Amino acid sequence: xxxxxxxxxxxxxxxxxxxxxxxxxxxxxxxxxxxxxxxxxxxxxxxxxxxxxxxxxxxxxxxxxxxxxxxxxxxxxxxxxxxxxxxxxxxxxxxxxxxxxxxxxxxxxxxxxxxxxxxxxxxxxxxxxxxxxxxxxxxxxxxxxxxxxxxxxxxxxxxxxxxxxxxxxxxxxxxxxxxxxxxxxxxxxxxxxxxxxxxxxxxxxxxxxxxxxxxxxxxxxxxxxxxxxxxxxxxxxxxxxxxxxxxxxxxxxxxxxxxxxxxxxxxxxxxxxxxxxxxxxxxxxxxxxxxxxxxxxxxxxxxxxxxx
Amino acid sequence: xxxxxxxxxxxxxxxxxxxxxxxxxxxxxxxxxxxxxxxxxxxxxxxxxxxxxxxxxxxxxxxxxxxxxxxxxxxxxxxxxxxxxxxxxxxxxxxxxxxxxxxxxxxxxxxxxxxxxxxxxxxxxxxxxxxxxxxxxxxxxxxxxxxxxxxxxxxxxxxxxxxxxxxxxxxxxxxxxxxxxxxxxxxxxxxxxxxxxxxxxxxxxxxxxxxxxxxxxxxxxxxxxxxxxxxxxxxxxxxxxxxxxxxxxxxxxxxxxxxxxxxxxxxxxxxxxxxxxxxxxxxxxxxxxxxxxxxxxxxxxxxxxxxxxxxxxxxxxxxxxxxxxxxxxxxxxxxxxxxxxxxxxxxxxxxxxxxxxxxxxxxxxxxxxxx
Numbered sequence: 001x002x003x004x005x006x007x008x009x010x011x012x013x014x015x016x017x018x019x020x021x022x023x024x025x026x027x028x029x030x031x032x033x034x035x036x037x038x039x040x041x042x043x044x045x046x047x048x049x050x051x052x053x054x055x056x057x058x059x060x061x062x063x064x065x066x067x068x069x070x071x072x073x074x075x076x077x078x079x080x081x082x083x084x085x086x087x088x089x090x091x092x093x094x095x096x097x098x099x100x101x102x103x104x105x106x107x108x109x110x111x112x113x114x115x116x117x118x119x120x121x122x123x124x125x126x127x128x129x130x131x132x133x134x135x136x137x138x139x140x141x142x143x144x145x146x147x148x149x150x151x152x153x154x155x156x157x158x159x160x161x162x163x164x165x166x167x168x169x170x171x172x173x174x175x176x177x178x179x180x181x182x183x184x185x186x187x188x189x190x191x192x193x194x195x196x197x198x199x200x201x202x203x204x205x206x207x208x209x210x211x212x213x214x215x216x217x218x219x220x221x222x223x224x225x226x227x228x229x230x231x232x233x234x235x236x237x238x239x240x241x242x243x244x245x246x247x248x249x250x251x252x253x254x255x256x257x258x259x260x261x262x263x264x265x266x267x268x269x270x271x272x273x274x275x276x277x278x279x280x281x282x283x284x285x286x287x288x289x290x291x292x293x294x295x296x297x298x299x300x301x302x303x304x305x306x307x308x
Numbered sequence: 309x310x311x312x313x314x315x316x317x318x319x320x321x322x323x324x325x326x327x328x329x330x331x332x333x334x335x336x337x338x339x340x341x342x343x344x345x346x347x348x349x350x351x352x353x354x355x356x357x358x359x360x361x362x363x364x365x366x367x368x369x370x371x372x373x374x375x376x377x378x379x380x381x382x383x384x385x386x387x388x389x390x391x392x393x394x395x396x397x398x399x400x401x402x403x404x405x406x407x408x409x410x411x412x413x414x415x416x417x418x419x420x421x422x423x424x425x426x427x428x429x430x431x432x433x434x435x436x437x438x439x440x441x442x443x444x445x446x447x448x449x450x451x452x453x454x455x456x457x458x459x460x461x462x463x464x465x466x467x468x469x470x471x472x473x474x475x476x477x478x479x480x481x482x483x484x485x486x487x488x489x490x491x492x493x494x495x496x497x498x499x500x501x502x503x504x505x506x507x508x509x510x511x512x513x514x515x516x517x518x519x520x521x522x523x524x525x526x527x528x529x530x531x532x533x534x535x536x537x538x539x540x541x542x543x544x545x546x547x548x549x550x551x552x553x554x555x556x557x558x559x560x561x562x563x564x565x566x567x568x569x570x571x572x573x574x575x576x577x578x579x580x581x582x583x584x585x586x587x588x589x590x591x592x593x594x595x596x597x598x599x600x601x602x603x604x605x606x607x608x609x610x611x612x613x614x615x616x617x618x619x620x621x622x623x624x625x626x627x628x629x630x631x632x633x634x635x636x637x638x639x640x641x642x643x644x645x646x647x648x649x650x651x652x653x654x655x656x657x658x659x660x661x662x663x664x665x666x667x668x669x670x671x672x673x674x675x676x677x678x679x
Contacts, residue, residue: 079523089518106522
């Protein structure tokens with residue numbers, strides 16, 4: 001078990017006061033994979049990640065991370081795991097280099113000078129080495145945080161919404177680096193809100209209300225959701241949108257560029273709803289494969305916000 | 309209409325302020341607690357005309373005259389006679405250790421000399437290291453003796469000579485008393501506040517999470533965070549000692565080893581106090597407010613500003629639980645009275661006990677995980 005899986009947890013539960021934040025959560029993360037962790041705000045993603053790296057003790061359940069018991073061997077786990085927190089958690093009043101040196105020494109890395117110099121080079125932080133971390137822009141901060149989290153050569157990276165509030169270019173760059181790390185054999189567990197990021201994961205777990213709703217290889221997710229989708233393209237989409245929005249059989253309608261993706265769980269009633277639009281001038285209605293995007297919108301809408 | 313809109317906006321802001329005030333319990337507690345605490349302490353505990361100061365008697369003559377003087381002293385309220393001293397050495401030790409504030413010596417053959425009209429001397433030894441505490445009693449002593457003897461001798465022009473010996477601070481300089489005390493107050497203020505803020509800062513800025521996600525053990529984090537302040541405290545003490553010496557001419561007469569031991573223990577007490585606050589405060593602001601709650605009694609009830617012996621018994625009991633009280637006593641005894649280790653030991657061990665209690669509490673609250 002522990003040889004194939006970087007993380008393997010069973011029945012994790014955590015309560016804060018009376019509120020159950022994580023409820024019977026189980027998951028196996030294969031080694032070397034990028035595992036996406038999705039769910040609305042407050043669904044328990046951060047708490048689950050914290051339990052996996054030994055920062056929080058689960059009330060119930062347990063498991064292993066990198067072959068170590070998450071209940072009793074948190075120190076061993078901490079020294080082999082890189083954890084990037086949701087909020088920037090390095091010292092804003094230390095320079096980039098000082099921050100890296102500090103983390104290297106906390107992890108008791110052998111030859112910290114060399115390790116920091118390598119990280120500065122690899123993450124292209126060299127020109128900013130003497131800049132205060134607090135002065136960096138969002139994208140650079142995240143890059144520094146990733147460099148700090150992977151300084152000690154962890155076998156598992158836990159990234160908690162690493163790209164929140166970062167511009168698209170920096171996000172792309174960040175994901176390039178994550179994939180590079182995964183190719184080197186690092187297992188990455190990453191929570192995110194962005195669907196274009198979720199698409200890049202090998203596996204995806206969707207969590208809401210502290211419970212896991214879906215857990216599958218990314219390619220299987222649309223089938224697992226069970227939606228049938230039609231693509232409506234052409235001129236005068238707005239009236240079609242308004243009419244279809246509340247039509248029976250249409251469970252979800254979303255705009256993708258110049259097309260509408262109309263999805264429903266029941267293929268027959270959906271077909272009936274679309275019938276009047278098939279012969280319209282300038283409109284083409286064609287069957288489409290349900291994509292990850294539709295699947296996620298569907299899951300997100302179903303889960304809503306967890307704070308209500 | 310415009311004015312009405314303005315008024316409604318003002319009320320909106322006003323309402324919001326009250327909601328926030330109510331939610332910020334600590335600030336609310338401070339707004340209510342501090343005035344009440346001050347009212348209570350200044351109204352009931354603090355007395356700038358100190359009475360009931362502990363007094364020892366050295367009686368070489370047990371005649372009517374001596375008894376009349378003792379009785380007059382007891383009724384005067386300035387002196388609380390705590391016993392009879394067998395000899396000079398015992399009296400000196402009592403003054404140095406702060407057990408007695410006054411020692412009255414009536415010489416042998418006092419009544420005989422008095423009746424012969426030879427104007428015998430009565431000696432009043434005063435612990436003048438606290439000029440306020442010493443002042444009232446020494447001022448009242450002369451007239452009091454005169455009055456006590458009137459029924460025996462009839463009206464005479466000063467039948468006795470009262471000699472007042474101001475020990476440790478003959479000129480009654482306030483600085484001599486204030487400066488050693490200031491050492492305690494400044495260490496309380498800065499040490500407790502700086503540690504609690506430095507530790508809370510990590511939690512407030514989110515850096516604690518990164519720190520805890522590394523293999524660093526809690527005690528490593530704690531020692532690493534607190535140790536620099538031991539150094540800061542040492543620098544403060546050295547600066548204050550130099551200032552005391554060269555700016556105010558405060559002497560240093562006692563045992564340096566006792567001084568170092570007392571200072572080290574006191575710094576540890578305040579660091580652990582700051583550490584305890586940091587486990588309770590969520591923000592640096594709260595940490596600072598908590599420091600204020602301990603700071604005020606440390607100034608008012610420790611004997612720093614107002615004579616300890618002049619406070620009512622309940623206030624003295626509270627004062628005994630405040631580390632600053634013991635520290636200030638030890639500092640005054642060591643610096644001004646030349647106290648040795650064994651003289652101030654009874655003020656040093658309570659610091660050790662207080663340290664153990666606070667450190668245990670703080671460690672119990674400090675947990676490894678973020679729950």
